[in-house]
Amino acid sequence: MPGTITTIGLDADDTLWQNEQFFRWTEARFAEMLSEHAEADHLRERLLEAEKRNLAHYGFGIKGFTLSMIETAIEVTEGRVPAETIAQILDAGREMLRHPVETLPQVQETLEALAGSYRLVVITKGDLFDQERKLAQSGLGDFFDAVEIVSDKNRATYERIFSRHGDGPAASMMVGNSLKSDVVPAIEAGSWGVYIPHDLTWVFEHVDEPEAHPRFRKLSGLAELSNLISEIG
């Protein structure tokens, strides 16, 4: 039957496990380190500007974020930041890279329930090395038929991945916390797009909800996914 869902793509950061909170915590530490030189709000703004400017060079991930923090520290202090503070920023970045993975509530149970009946594929942006570490540490790896770590998530990304690992976009569903990266481009590709908001979502990822679209759904947690699929399947 065309339209029957056989394949489910799942975003990783802030869909399977916590991610953005580590960035916010590190931002708060960063603000503290530089509190003599800049107001926290101003600093956050400058850091965001640096991140935007550097996105084309660094892509997504913690290493690029660390480099942007260092750059911002030099800028806001007009070159007076002591090396000791730079060393603290390096430490903060490395701590992020080794933080233990915290899976979100009901993720393990939901994947376990779906894994037998659907092809599950992790589809995530970010740093290859760091994402592989998190997947390994999460203990969720065995539930997935494939892992796709990509540098961008657009319509073509979903067409390609759902054709390679599934029965094409129309028989697939993408689930994630970013409307911009997970939901809207998957719907454009012809798949279902399921939005599970997370309290913290990076400001770059905000776009409007495609409320009226017949293949758009919004859930309050991953646990609701099994019901949704039986309903529309």
Added chain:
Amino acid sequence: MPGTITTIGLDADDTLWQNEQFFRWTEARFAEMLSEHAEADHLRERLLEAEKRNLAHYGFGIKGFTLSMIETAIEVTEGRVPAETIAQILDAGREMLRHPVETLPQVQETLEALAGSYRLVVITKGDLFDQERKLAQSGLGDFFDAVEIVSDKNRATYERIFSRHGDGPAASMMVGNSLKSDVVPAIEAGSWGVYIPHDLTWVFEHVDEPEAHPRFRKLSGLAELSNLISEIG
């Protein structure tokens, strides 16, 4: 016929295009920036130690290398490095990330000749974002049936990739400039391993040549690959 080669894996950095030379040039700039504080040789040693130490956190690539340079600059100056120098290191890292891609001699012609008759797969370590940029800029992308950017290259990597994109390891050949990453583990997986040395190869990648192995070959350039394949095919 079992053993007939249908699939060729090719390493990217220093096999398809120049890479290591950009690291060496940047290292030389780095030594100059810190020439008042440390001898070039000593600095290189300390940088290499930092890279080794950080490999488990940063993986391979330019962003990690930049972070290790900053760390080393702080260490060798005992915290007296001026922020201006850190800013120069950030600039040097960004320049590496946008350097134009220089394909190696005969690469374009060789891939063109092989692409019709064999499945060609790029198999490369390093930073996802940066490798995708280089592949796009090189103009070589269309010759390849698949691109696999991986965090490690071991026996299992080649078993998996040559099964996914080809007819298994025994019908595949891996070509690259690193004995440790490209040649030895591919031979262990049951594939042919073709070594094309590059003048510059990262010290981490040195191991002995498996000279006596029947599926090991050494070429002086990619242009010799077509002949080799007809010979053993």
